[in-house]
Amino acid sequence: MLYDFHYLIRTDVRKKSRESREMEEDLPQGAGVYVQVPFCPDRCDYCAVPVSVSTAMVSRYLAALALEAQKVAGLLADTSPVSLYIGGGSPLSLPREALLRLLKILAPFFPKGEVPEVTVESRPEDLDVETLEILRRIPGIRLSLGIEGGSREELDRLGRRSAYLEPLALLRRLRREIPEAAISMDFIVGEETGSEDRLLATARELLSEGLDHLSVYPLVVESRTVLALRKSQGQTSESLEEEAAARWVEICRALSAQGWNRYEVSNFSRDPESVCRHNRHVWQGGDYLGIGAGAHQRRGRKRRENVRSVSEYVRMIEGGLDSYGLTESLSENAYDIEYLYGNLRLSEGISAGWLKEKVGDDSYEFLHSEFVRMDVLDQNRTNSQRLVLNDRGFSLLDSLVLMILEKKESSDSLASP
Structure with missing residues (x-):
């Protein structure tokens, strides 16, 4: 029998209670x-x-x-x-x-x-x-x-x-x-x-x-x-x-x-x-859910990964167990690194306001000047709201992220009591 997907969508729907949680406005x-x-x-x-x-x-x-x-x-x-x-x-x-x-x-x-x-x-x-x-x-x-x-x-x-x-x-x-x-x-x-x-x-x-x-x-x-x-x-x-x-x-x-x-x-x-x-x-930092052997999910800072083995996954589910091989709560720093890396790899770039908040205004201005000198910014898209990489910047992404993280680490050290 050939199922019609619209029909499948309309059947077997279970009512769920909505789970409330706060999300950052830019996510x-x-x-x-x-x-x-x-x-x-x-x-x-x-x-x-x-x-x-x-x-x-x-x-x-x-x-x-x-x-x-x-x-x-x-x-x-x-x-x-x-x-x-x-x-x-x-x-x-x-x-x-x-x-x-x-x-x-x-x-x-x-x-x-x-x-x-x-x-x-x-x-x-x-x-x-x-x-x-x-x-x-x-x-x-x-x-x-x-x-x-x-x-x-x-x-x-x-x-x-x-x-x-x-x-x-x-x-x-x-x-x-x-x-x-x-x-x-x-x-x-x-x-x-x-x-x-x-x-x-x-x-x-x-x-x-x-x-x-x-x-x-x-x-x-x-x-x-x-x-x-x-x-x-x-x-x-x-x-x-x-x-x-x-x-x-x-x-x-x-x-x-x-x-x-x-x-x-x-x-x-x-x-x-x-x-x-x-x-x-x-890549923009949105939540994602994963189903199946080896699938990942992240909701907020909570990340889980299912076991990779097909037979182990089946055995755990059949036994009424959670199929997670890894469960972790990301620190603020680890979450920021994922957000930074994910957004810089996109043509929309990253929020300049978010980056300034993480590294400080002076460090942001330094990084911006260095990126201009290195010719890694898309000048048609980079402005006071967004910092956007060009093709050359994409090819140097790892190095640029490292530069930002070094400034962020310095900023965190200064902010510590």
Whole structure:
């Protein structure tokens, strides 16, 4: 049976008492919800995400997910989340009935039928006719496609065990078959391969064809991955990550020159309305709730992380236990660091008033002067209310944050009795 998502939204709604809490005026209201679906047919060489390549646990996992979802939905009272992000793994690689079951589990998050944005991650080859028919019924649907490489050769070099589908042809097909969907594509920039021009040419064509969103990440060698093993055995360049980072910086600058709206360090949108609302909400310091193995959540300064193991997560939920592997209360300083880092990585920048309050007026003026000297500010957007980085500033983000934190530490020391 093919479920209509609007119908699912209207059924099984539970009334909740509203939980009151104070929020800072400059924080985004509401909460985003992230759902982890840790199943994928293959594990790529660079992947460090805890996923299962077997579907044996899918049914029990979804049953556990349903129990946790009921509890998490209660934290929202009778309001809808600002966004729903279904990630993985590869959610759309689930068996068809399991996918329908997942959507039914998540329907109560929208008691009023309001669905601002529902992002679903997918491998390109999982988008068959039946799956697209299911997705077509989800209002606010946004597809995030892991393209990763611009050719079969690049996918092989990355250790990406996935079929290669030409991005432009894929976009044109999706525009025909699911015209209401917002489409995003992810790419990984690896070592020098001579394919830089191909990626930029592809990005230019995708922009002209109306792709909504583009994410471009430098290759990172994560521990306990096949890629890390390959590097340790001398099968890749010792400077793999450095080469990838250098290429990534140049590619990101070129994408901005093409007309892509770089609204975050690694994310580009067709226009200001095409950004990923869920991720921007999190970067701006908004609350987010997490469901599933390895999922994170933060409400105010309270942060929790579920256990990463699929079997352990299922065992704990089935036993009536909380599935948290980590629970912590962030100090004011730790919270400020997250807020600082998250907002500086966005094209809206950070509140000048907030920064002055944290470091003091004199230190703020010093930092502003230094940033002007270093040519890391977007002069068209930086003003008395906001401090905004340019492309060069994004590439030096870690160093700039460190400069601010040193001034903040000095200010805190002076304020201490």
